[in-house]
Amino acid sequence: MTEYSSILVETRENVGLIRLNRPRAFNALNTELITELVDALQKFDQQDGVGAIVITGNDKVFAAGADIKEMAESTVVDRIKNDSIAILSKIRQVKKPIIAAISGWALGGGCELAMACDMIIASETAQFGQPEINLGVIPGAGGTQRLTRIVGKAIAMEMILNDRRLTAEEALQMGLINRVVPVEIYLEETLKMAQEIAVRAPIAVQFAKKAINQAYESSLSDGLEDERQAFYLLFGTEDQKEGMRAFSEKRPPKWQGK
Ligand code: HXC
Numbered sequence: 001m002t003e004y005s006s007i008l009v010e011t012r013e014n015v016g017l018i019r020l021n022r023p024r025a026f027n028a029l030n031t032e033l034i035t036e037l038v039d040a041l042q043k044f045d046q047q048d049g050v051g052a053i054v055i056t057g058n059d060k061v062f063a064a065g066a067d068i069k070e071m072a073e074s075t076v077v078d079r080i081k082n083d084s085i086a087i088l089s090k091i092r093q094v095k096k097p098i099i100a101a102i103s104g105w106a107l108g109g110g111c112e113l114a115m116a117c118d119m120i121i122a123s124e125t126a127q128f129g130q131p132e133i134n135l136g137v138i139p140g141a142g143g144t145q146r147l148t149r150i151v152g153k154a155i156a157m158e159m160i161l162n163d164r165r166l167t168a169e170e171a172l173q174m175g176l177i178n179r180v181v182p183v184e185i186y187l188e189e190t191l192k193m194a195q196e197i198a199v200r201a202p203i204a205v206q207f208a209k210k211a212i213n214q215a216y217e218s219s220l221s222d223g224l225e226d227e228r229q230a231f232y233l234l235f236g237t238e239d240q241k242e243g244m245r246a247f248s249e250k251r252p253p254k255w256q257g258k
Contacts, residue, residue, distance in 0.1 A: 065108025
């Protein structure tokens with residue numbers, strides 16, 4: 001397995017686990033961390049036997065945003081050349097489901113990274129915010145776009161213009177996250193959910209993820225059309241035959257990912 005400096009990577013049963021690991025910098029997302037994270041995601045996406053991926057930080061912080069010290073003296077040209085946001089955006093190409101397990105701060109780029117994942121499980125201590133305005137900038141990796149689609153214009157405005165932070169409970173009520181659990185078990189709960197998904201019919205899971213994400217990107221009629229085509233295409237898989245036969249034969253299906 002590849003050696004990384006800013007993340008820790010392991011597999012747990014059928015789940016790829018990535019831990020952001022710059023604790024002294026509160027997991028600030030510098031270029032190295034972002035590059036390693038995307039590399040690890042792409043490798044898990046290719047790895048047989050891995051059916052879902054979990055990204056986490058530590059109990060105190062998921063990520064406190066992009067690395068302010070790395071960016072502070074940047075020029076426009078530096079930012080364009082470095083373009084770490086374009087690297088981070090490759091997360092969208094990952095086909096397997098990604099679940100964020102969040103405890104403590106998920107701020108700025110940390111909140112944006114969480115929203116780029118497919119689901120979020122949070123500990124009671126989680127806190128979500130887009131405080132970039134305090135630095136004289138705005139979110140750059142989806143904060144104004146994904147957050148607005150999820151929580152609506154009014155709350156997004158308050159969070160981005162006036163640094164309103166959301167508690168885990170508020171984030172749950174607003175549909176930003178899936179579940180709030182005690183800090184002692186947030187990672188365990190996330191791994192459990194990831195493992196359950198990881199052993200489902202893999203091609204159907206990937207098609208479902210793609211179709212749901214498309215709901216944010218296309219018109220309803222285009223989305224419905226593509227969903228219907230994807231549904232029909234799944235009848236070309238052995239897993240569809242197996243799933244439906246197993247139902248009739250009253251036995252659990254054996255998925256092959258074919
Ligand atoms: C670099 C950071 C950092 C960051 C924390 N640290 N956040 N370093 N970039 N984003 C470092 C601090 O410098 C300090 O290191 C150590 O982590 C602990 O931070 P403290 O501030 O001393 O801790 P505390 O008082 O507990 O406050 C925690 C905090 C605060 C509330 C999370 O650190 C904070 O507000 N951080 C910045 C949050 C932020 O503005 N994020 C948006 C970034 S811009 P030293 O060595 O000094 O002790 C962004 C744009 C996204 O994300 C663009 C797309 C990717």
